[in-house]
Amino acid sequence: MPASKSPLSQIARRSLFRGMFSSVIFGLGPLVSLAAIARYLWPNAAKADEEWTAVGLPSDYQIGDVRFFAEQEVYVARYDDGFMALSQRCSHLRCKVPFNPDTERFECPCHGSIYDNRGVNLAGPAPRPLAVHKMRVRGGALEVRTDINSIEKREIFAPTQVYPYA
Numbered sequence: 172m173p174a175s176k177s178p179l180s181q182i183a184r185r186s187l188f189r190g191m192f193s194s195v196i197f198g199l200g201p202l203v204s205l206a207a208i209a210r211y212l213w214p215n216a217a218k219a220d221e222e223w224t225a226v227g228l229p230s231d232y233q234i235g236d237v238r239f240f241a242e243q244e245v246y247v248a249r250y251d252d253g254f255m256a257l258s259q260r261c262s263h264l265r266c267k268v269p270f271n272p273d274t275e276r277f278e279c280p281c282h283g284s285i286y287d288n289r290g291v292n293l294a295g296p297a298p299r300p301l302a303v304h305k306m307r308v309r310g311g312a313l314e315v316r317t318d319i320n321s322i323e324k325r326e327i328f329a330p331t332q333v334y335p336y337a
């Protein structure tokens with residue numbers, strides 16, 4: 172016949188479990204806080220390189236080329252003074268804007284906004300130019316950063332590595 176549990180041992184066991192539970196909860200709290208602080212101080216440090224997409228060699232582009240990269244929703248355009256990586260998304264209501272090679276303009280099919288070949292809004296309801304994404308050269312190849320945080324001021328990308336191909 173099994174020995175019956177005394178109320179005293181049940182209370183002791185409950186106290187032990189409560190203590191263990193509290194230790195886990197209060198022990199995890201500081202760890203979670205430390206992880207949040209580290210993430211704030213070093214955001215995306217581990218995957219910084221994953222946000223760049225290779226879009227070919229500078230010498231692959233002729234002046235006047237506008238190449239589309241569907242997955243990244245970005246156009247890479249070559250001008251006589253460098254490159255620009257332009258967002259495909261309209262600055263009005265974010266429709267996908269095709270490039271018209273005949274007019275050399277980006278023409279939004281949704282409400283008729285028109286942008287020049289550098290993405291500057293010329294007509295229609297678009298309140299501002301197409302967003303420009305950051306570019307760099309790595310291992311001789313052009314790369315575009317397409318995450319939302321990379322949208323920055325409208326500058327031509329013309330690194331010294333590119334001029335030999337001009």
Ligand code: FES
Nearest residue numbers: 261263264279282
């Ligand atoms: S979404 Fe392009 S003009 Fe409205």
